Amino acid sequence: MVLVTLPGQEWVDAVGPVPGLELGVWDLSEPHPRAKEVRVVVPPYLGAGPRLPVLSTLPDLDLVQLLTAGYDGVPDLLPPGARLANAAGVHDASTAELAVALTLASLRDVPDFVVAQREHRWLPTTMHPALADKRVLVVGYGSIGRAIAARLTPFEVTVTAVASRARAGDELVRSVHGVDELPDLLPQHDVVILIVPLSEVTAGLVDDAFLAAMPDGSLLVNVARGGVVDTDALVRHARAGRIRAALDVTDPEPLPEDHPLWDLPGVLITPHVGGASSAFTPRATRLLREQLGAYAAGLPLRNLVHP
Template sequence: MSTETREVWLPYAADEIAGLPEDLTYRFWDGEDEYPADPADCAFYVVPYLKGPETAVRPLAAMRSLRVVQTLSAGVDNVAPALGELRAGVRLCNAKGVHEASTAELALALTLASLRDIPGFVRGQDREEWRSGFYPSLADRSVLIIGYGSIGSAIEDRLAAFECARVVRVARSARDTARGAVHALSDLPSLLPDADVVILSTPLTDGTRGLFGADLFSRMKSGALLVNVARGPVVDTKALLAEVGSGRLTAALDVTDPEPLPAGHPLWHTPGVLVSPHVGGSTSAFEPRAKRLLLTQLTRFAGGEALQNVVMTTE
């Protein structure tokens, strides 16, 4: 590796990550207007976390020495469309291993909160109302996980304690796992009618954008719950509003389309909809895991070793 290709842009100060290779040059940049150095000299770019897609891609066109783009998100949809303008051989890596625990926790929290009507209890407490009665349980329910990668698997780990009737797994293509079969996306029309809870944890790709529209919603059983911890555009918002607005389905959404959800949007006030502000990965678990990943990746990069979590290489 030549001298001009050893510069790393990090959203952390280098001294915050113990053990970083000393033969790399580190520049701190977390999305500020001013760049810390000439982007043309950056070889390894760590994308600022939660700063928005415009910030994420802003320096890319000028990064003529770039060899690696490392996101700190599980998905890469915020930067992948901009990589076509880069030279061949740039590797794009995601943050697999960073968000699984936090996102799976939130998927379960949203599921339980929606089924047990925790938002209703909070409103009742504000009004000093004692809302007793019977509420749906997760026990004995059928759960369908759509997007059975590392996050989907982590969600199933946490479902194990809740005595679900069954857990059905769906991914882009069918395969077998130690836990059982994983169905292909093409099987969804036949699987949805039996699911009480549908959890979306799939990446946003050309194949999943708008995946859940009027057709798939119509195949869900009445009273079913949709939980989205994937990406907002996986769901057709207009079709979702038609179903939850009628009272036939309920939804718990950590992600929305549009996002952030603007004031006055009907999703804020539609009964049966619980909204959290895209915080699946934004917990105390994020930073230590993110720093461990960066230490591993930069150590491998400095040593000329194969990187982890490579999802694509530019051509």
């Protein structure tokens, strides 16, 4: 029997028996007592980062199946020969929902209404920006980017998609633009939604020049990774009243309590909760059942990102 570890008993119960595999519980907080036997590890979804170095103590580790879509830094922690798969697809619904929610909340000034409610103040009726008729640029057109575009379309918006390179479109967009076209695209859009992975190419992608190319009063929504945005540049543009921002991720993260982003007008912050919804567990369970079943049968695996 091949030993597979899952992060909790609830996951063992949910995934159920898989012929040929022994499912055990391990949250990576301590060295595994049967380290030489562990072949497959599913780390916890939340709080796993500081625990991942223990993976290097597993001499015959074959596969790490993450429950996150992001995997930056994880390959460096694996023993030689180990494979890594992410959870692409699992977080599409949750993250896309939050991207749209942040966009709507920011445009319609919902944070101001929340503050007024706490203070028992009835604000005067004024006109607020609508999502309808906006030109929305989705930067990163993988599975989550497509899920965002699909949810935006009924709001009567114009959606433009950007990926690492130009390619043909799909049922949602006529074509997908390359990232090299951003300087021409940014001035033409009212909302920019970021959903790119963090890599050497995308780190600091949203710099001073990127923000300067966005129209005055436009909205930046980041549901990607904090490091995609140059925080200092964003602070300057937001403080000047040029750019609004709705951020589920920040750099640094967690955001220190004295950071200027907290108090800037037009900035809405949520604490990296894009994938943390009730939609996560059933989708993650389906992925694990399929992946472990394929592993046991010697079939091709999904979402391999390393090597």
